[in-house]
Amino acid sequence: MPELPPDSVGLVTPQTVHFDDPLALACGRTLPAYDLVYETYGTLNAERSNAVLICHALSGHHHAAGYHGAEDRKPGWWDAHIGPGKSIDTERFFVVSLNNLGGCHGSTGPNAENPATGRLWGPDFPMVTVTDWVHSQARLADRLGIERFAAVIGGSLGGMQVLQWTLSYPERIANAAVIAATPKLSAQNIAFNEVARQAIRSDPDFHDGWYAEHDKVPRRGLKLARMVGHITYLSEDAMGSKFGRDLRTNDFNFGYDVEFQVESYLRYQGDTFSTSFDANTYLLMTKALDYFDPAAIHGGDLASALAPAECPFLVVSFTTDWRFPPSRSRELVDALIRAGKPVSFANIDSPHGHDAFLMPEPRYQAVFAAFMSRVGRDLGLEERS
Amino acid sequence: MMRPDLKLIHDWVPKGAHILDLACGDGTLLAALARDKGVTGYGLEIDPEGITACIAKGVNVIEQNLDEGLANFDDDACDLVVMTQALQALRRPDRMLDEMLRVAGEGILTFPNFAYWRHRAYLGFKGYMPVSKSLPHAWYDTPNIHLSTFNDFEQLCRDKGLIIVDRAVGIGDHEGHWTSRLWPNLFGEIAIFRVARR
Numbered sequence: 001m002p003e004l005p006p007d008s009v010g011l012v013t014p015q016t017v018h019f020d021d022p023l024a025l026a027c028g029r030t031l032p033a034y035d036l037v038y039e040t041y042g043t044l045n046a047e048r049s050n051a052v053l054i055c056h057a058l059s060g061h062h063h064a065a066g067y068h069g070a071e072d073r074k075p076g077w078w079d080a081h082i083g084p085g086k087s088i089d090t091e092r093f094f095v096v097s098l099n100n101l102g103g104c105h106g107s108t109g110p111n112a113e114n115p116a117t118g119r120l121w122g123p124d125f126p127m128v129t130v131t132d133w134v135h136s137q138a139r140l141a142d143r144l145g146i147e148r149f150a151a152v153i154g155g156s157l158g159g160m161q162v163l164q165w166t167l168s169y170p171e172r173i174a175n176a177a178v179i180a181a182t183p184k185l186s187a188q189n190i191a192f193n194e195v196a197r198q199a200i201r202s203d204p205d206f207h208d209g210w211y212a213e214h215d216k217v218p219r220r221g222l223k224l225a226r227m228v229g230h231i232t233y234l235s236e237d238a239m240g241s242k243f244g245r246d247l248r249t250n251d252f253n254f255g256y257d258v259e260f261q262v263e264s265y266l267r268y269q270g271d272t273f274s275t276s277f278d279a280n281t282y283l284l285m286t287k288a289l290d291y292f293d294p295a296a297i298h299g300g301d302l303a304s305a306l307a308p309a310e311c312p313f314l315v316v317s318f319t320t321d322w323r324f325p326p327s328r329s330r331e332l333v334d335a336l337i338r339a340g341k342p343v344s345f346a347n348i349d350s351p352h353g354h355d356a357f358l359m360p361e362p363r364y365q366a367v368f369a370a371f372m373s374r375v376g377r378d379l380g381l382e383e384r385s
Numbered sequence: 386m387m388r389p390d391l392k393l394i395h396d397w398v399p400k401g402a403h404i405l406d407l408a409c410g411d412g413t414l415l416a417a418l419a420r421d422k423g424v425t426g427y428g429l430e431i432d433p434e435g436i437t438a439c440i441a442k443g444v445n446v447i448e449q450n451l452d453e454g455l456a457n458f459d460d461d462a463c464d465l466v467v468m469t470q471a472l473q474a475l476r477r478p479d480r481m482l483d484e485m486l487r488v489a490g491e492g493i494l495t496f497p498n499f500a501y502w503r504h505r506a507y508l509g510f511k512g513y514m515p516v517s518k519s520l521p522h523a524w525y526d527t528p529n530i531h532l533s534t535f536n537d538f539e540q541l542c543r544d545k546g547l548i549i550v551d552r553a554v555g556i557g558d559h560e561g562h563w564t565s566r567l568w569p570n571l572f573g574e575i576a577i578f579r580v581a582r583r
Contacts, residue, residue, distance in 0.1 A: 314440065333447060334457040337427060340403075344440050345447045346433075363433050370441035378443065 007083045008075065009041040009066035009090050016106060017143050023101075023136060026291075029126040032115060036140050037106030038062050038098035041082060042090035044146070050381050051146040052088060053137060054078065054097040055154030055161035058229070058285050059277060061105035064097040065090075080360040087368035092376050092383060093150060101136050102128045102284040110280035111212070123209025123280055130157075130292045134164045138172065148172045151375050155179040155357035156324065157285070160292045163332070166309035167294055175375045177314040177368075180321055180357035182328035183302055183335070184293035189323065192232055193286040196225035200279045209280050218279045223270030225282060230269050235320035235353030295335075302335035312342040314371045316364065318356035319349045344371070387413060389555050390469055390495040390575055397493060397551070397579060398424060402464040405488060407451055407481075408471035410435045412444030419444070426463060452476045458488040465491050470575075472496040473529040479541060486547065486582045495577045498554060500534035500570045519574050535570040542580055551579040 004010055016037045023031045039062050044051060054064050056077070065082035067075055081087045082095055099107040102125060110125040117124075141149065152173050154162045159181025165173045185193070200206060203221030207214045231239075243262040258264045295302040313336055317329035326347045336343040346367045350356035356364070376383065387395065391414045398404060400422045406415050409428025412435070418424035428446045430436050439446035449457075451468075452475060466485040472478045473496050485492040497519040498504075507515035514524040522529065533541075535554060542549055554573020569576070 312443075312445075330457070337447070337457060337462075338459060342445050343427075343447070344436075344445050345449075346436050346440070347448045363437075366433075366437045367440055370437045374441055374443045 004067075007085050008079065009083050012039050012041065012063075012066040012068065012076075014039050014062055014068075014106060017140065019136075019139060019143075021139075023132070023139075025126050025132045026129040027127045031101070031108070031126060034101060034108035034136070035106070035112070036098050036101070036108075036136060038096060038140060039064065039066075039076075040097075040144075041065055041095040042093055044094040044144070045381070048145055048147065049150060049379050050093050050376075051141070051144070051149050052093045052095050053141070053149045053152045053165075054082070054088075054095060055133075055137070055152065055158035055165075056097070056100065057154070057156035057158045058289065059226075059273070059282075060158065061103060062097050062099040062107075063105070065095070077358065080358065081365070081368060087365055087372055088153070089369075089372065089376075092381050093372070096140070096144065096146070098137065098140055100128070100133045100285075102281055102288075104278035104281040109278070110209070110284070111278055120212050121280075122212060123283075125280060125284065127287055127291075128284060129288055130160050130164050131168060133161055133288070134168050137161070137165075138169055141172070148174055150379050150381070151175040151177060151372070153177040153179070154181070156181055156354065157289055157292075160289070164292075164294065166311060166313070167305070170308050170310040173311050174379065175311050175314070175371075176309075177316070177371060178329075178332065179316045180318055180324055180329075180354055181332070182324040183295060183332045185290055186328075190290050192228060193290055195228050197283055197286055199224035199228070200283060203279075206279065209283075211279065217274070219271075219274040222274035222277060222279050222282065223267070226273035226277075227266045227270040230266060232323045233354045235322065235351060237320060238351050238353055238355075241351070302331065303338035306335055306339040306341060309336075309339070309341055313344070314367075315343060315345045316357075316367060317345075317347050318352070318354070318364075319347060320351055321354045321356060323354040387417065388469075390577055391417075393553065393555075393577060394467055394469065394493050394495070395421070398422060398465060398467070400424075402426075404465045404467060405429070405455075405458065405463050407466060407468035407485070408474075409439065409444070409446060410469075412439035412442045412446060414467065414469070415439075415444045416442045451481060454480070455484045455488050460487055461490065462488045465489050465493065467493045469495045470497070473531050473533065475531065478531050478533070479545075482541065482545065482547075482580075486580070491550065491579065491581045493577070493579050494538075495575055496533065496538070497529070498535045498570065498573045498576045499532040500536065501574045502571050503574070505571075517574070535573055535576045538576060538578060542578070546583050548581040548583055549578060550581050553577045 063076040064078040065076040084091050099105040102109045110121045114121045152162045152165045159178040162178045200221035203218035205216040206218040246261040295305040298304040317326035333345040348364045350361050404426040406428040429449045466489040504515035554569040555575035
């Protein structure tokens with residue numbers, strides 16, 4: 001861990017809460033009991049009005065800010081935006097960040113024991129959808145004594161959860177920030193997810209998802225899945241300026257070992273991921289992405305689907321994001337306008353592609369901070385200095 | 386202090402109206418209208434600082450280039466469309482006028498009057514493109530690519546068969562003083578029109 005910067009939330013400890021009330025899922029199955037692991041930053045005020053929920057993306061988890069211990073090299077995944085004086089100011093807001101159901105970082109998922117069989121859930125873990133996640137998050141809020149969130153915030157798949165919050169629990173969300181997201185995946189998005197899933201499922205070590213019982217990990221599949229995913233997270237320009245056609249050695253080797261820097265980078269990303277993420281979780285999360293489409297039950301009319309939403313929205317996209325490009329955010333914005341809902345939209349100029357939502361970028365930070373400061377002001381939350 | 390043209394518009398917008406403010410800047414007008422008159426609506430802007438300022442004020446702002454039209458707004462989506470000091474910077478001001486009066490029955494526009502006597506004098510006597518408070522840019526870097534006069538705009542409204550509900554000009558030397566009498570095309574620095582669909 002580097003020396004703690006003053007705008008860090010510092011050392012944080014995850015907590016686990018157990019739920020015994022069964023959760024009926026969209027797929028028709030019921031989860032009899034489950035755990036959710038979460039972290040909090042800041043202090044819940046006496047009125048319980050300053051809580052902010054962070055929803056994570058495909059490979060995210062509850063550890064959004066701060067450090068777990070002195071040996072941590074990196075802070076939580078959204079540390080750029082959560083902390084004292086940052087966009088989501090922990091001096092003002094009480095931030096809740098959880099690992100979603102089906103995850104592999106402590107919340108009940110394929111790696112947990114199935115009480116009915118005594119085996120690990122493995123591939124038997126029920127398919128969870130964005131809506132299921134939102135219901136489980138609402139139960140976590142109940143447990144924490146939070147009746148209404150000052151804001152629910154998320155990027156990418158996290159943004160989809162935010163959108164679902166405004167539809168499932170309009171009375172429990174005062175503001176929504178949907179960042180680098182989309183109201184539904186395109187055919188191309190689903191296609192990339194399918195390539196990732198096939199990479200995992202065709203790994204001989206996958207064993208139809210029962211790899212843990214065979215003491216195996218489908219590393220090659222996970223690695224490939226991450227490599228293909230990673231390409232979609234970066235922009236062509238970002239890759240070009242980072243790696244270009246640079247070689248690791250001075251000359252071509254006329255072989256298939258790593259030669260170009262970009263190959264080395266992708267393999268490294270894939271390798272790291274394959275040792276830290278669960279294959280069944282990855283499969284589940286990509287399916288949750290594919291299934292999300294709140295407009296579907298309204299004949300594809302997103303504006304009608306948005307009718308229940310009550311709170312102001314902030315929608316943010318990034319110019320070089322080609323996974324969920326600005327046009328996908330515009331789709332949501334235009335539907336919100338047609339539905340007469342309060343919304344602001346900013347399209348941030350950034351070279352970083354989809355990953356831009358994770359990064360500090362001055363204009364992004366200014367927009368985000370302006371929004372959160374208005375959220376705090378509207379709720380009468382004191383600005384602490 | 387609100388810009389004088391915004392102050393006049395503030396008076397003209399009816400209570401509780403649902404409006405669209407094209408090139409809404411930092412959201413001053415929409416924020417004042419929401420506070421004083423219960424007006425709702427959206428501002429459109431492309432300037433990053435303006436957008437951030439709107440968000441900070443709680444004004445709904447959409448990052449959108451006006452030259453791409455208003456296709457994301459339905460016919461009669463709102464009661465009134467306002468566009469201050471942007472007409473002259475658009476690629477096709479005439480088409481924007483059509484768009485404005487498609488999404489609302491009524492529009493309010495303000496723009497610098499190129500026929501203002503100081504502008505005429507600048508060009509006529511000095512022989513240079515006018516530079517003034519309302520036209521602060523040099524000819525080569527000005528965003529104002531379609532300058533027009535009070536009379537030009539009236540002519541365009543007549544050609545399109547629009548109703549001019551009200552009009553006024555701002556006199557540069559007496560800021561805040563608005564008149565529609567006394568040779569507006571000569572003495573008005575800022576033109577302000579309230580137009581409606583027939």
